[in-house]
Amino acid sequence: MDALVRTSGLRGYPALMRAMGCDPAPLLRRYHVDEGALDSDDAMISLRAVVHLLEASAEQTRTGDFGLRLSNHQSIDVLGPLSIALQNATTIRAGMDFAAHHMFVHSPGLVYTVHEHSEIAKDAAEVSIEIRLSRQPAQRQAIDLCLADMHNFTRLLAGDRYALRAVSIPHTPIASLSTYERFFGARVLVEQPRASLHLSRSTLAADLLGVDATLRRIAEDYIFRNFRSEHGSVSDRVRQVLRDTLGTSSHSKASVADLLAMHPRTMQRRLTAEATSFEAIRNDVRKELAMRYLSETNLPLGQITLLLGLPAQSALSRACRQWYGAAPSALRKHKRTPD
Known part of the structure; x- marks a missing residue:
């Protein structure tokens, strides 16, 4: 389940949209955000919806x-x-x-x-x-x-x-x-x-x-x-370490386990219990970061390859075709818009 965020995080959104000559209601409806809920600081809404809403609002207002x-x-x-x-x-x-x-x-x-x-x-x-x-x-x-x-x-x-x-x-x-x-x-x-x-x-x-x-x-x-803290699953912790280390020499299974103060076999057993594996998580993280680098930055493809911990630019091309059915250059030209 995706994370939630307090509606207070969107405080001022309707006023800003109206000040820029746009009706906020259509985009709020598109992303299932109740405008009335924005008046209640204690209400919770989807963080993903908020992220999409802000991107779409920037596009609509050309801001x-x-x-x-x-x-x-x-x-x-x-x-x-x-x-x-x-x-x-x-x-x-x-x-x-x-x-x-x-x-x-x-x-x-x-x-x-x-x-x-x-x-x-x-x-x-x-x-x-x-x-x-x-x-x-x-x-x-x-x-x-x-x-x-x-x-x-x-x-x-x-x-x-x-x-x-x-x-x-x-x-x-x-x-x-x-x-x-x-x-x-x-x-x-x-x-x-x-x-x-x-x-x-x-x-x-x-x-x-x-x-x-x-x-x-x-x-x-x-x-x-x-309120109760959520420390996250082992898979969440592995995912975070990989996001921080993919572009370094410390993204191997042994290195990640060491950073989490676990034996590699212990880490893998816990991941198996969570119905995943180190390799699957690393692939998912690479997929997510590849799209972010391609759609939100102008980094050269060679640098993106290094940041993803891939051995060569050809590996990036193969991975992108497997993940998204298109080459990196084509993905960059066709930047994603919010769902």
């Missing part, structure tokens, strides 16, 4: 930065009880760590991670967001919205101590790079491994001002009592 624009209609309280805990954390880093462990409250399909070191900015940490869905759809606008919200919310909490060094996005944007750099006020790198903000360490160390420890405890207790 490549639709996700960025939608973020201007949102505030930190779209995160519900998480927002209270974050606004009353002791430091920016403490709030980020809490969000990383409890983002499932907003959606189990969103993964928020704090990486200690940024590889593209000096004296900075990397804070990434990932949309985790099987058969990944095109998600430019959803990723842009998540990054923009992270940027706006962190800047709100940090105030004048907010220092964004760089932004990395995993796709080739439809809007101009200058549009992104104006929005974030920082250098933006495209076709990167992750969707991330690269923040100065001083920002993460900053104390939050005017916090209420009692409110924080109430919010944390509410989350602990009413």
